[in-house]
Amino acid sequence: MAVVLEEAAEGLGIFVKDIERKAVRALLEKELRSIRVELLSICQKLGENSWEGMHDCEFVLRLDFPAWHFTAKEKSGPRPSSIP
Secondary structure (H helix, E strand, O other), X not given: OHHHHHHHHHHHOOOHHHHHHHHHHHHXXXXXXXXXXXXXXXXXXXXXXXXXXXXXXXXXXXXXXXXXXXXXXXXXXXXXXOOO
């Protein structure tokens, strides 16, 4: 795989480390988008429909992240303890 990266870097005129850095960044951004969609879905299930309400709900869910993250895939979804 290193050979492929070296060839790509040479062809693009950039360093291998730059390709690796961009690949990791793209992967993390994809995961972050997925988590954000999950957060907004939970907010909607909790009855938040306005943009401002979704933003506030998402912020609270992020504060309570460990409590709900690993069970967020359940059918009914978790109810974070921070939201009344």
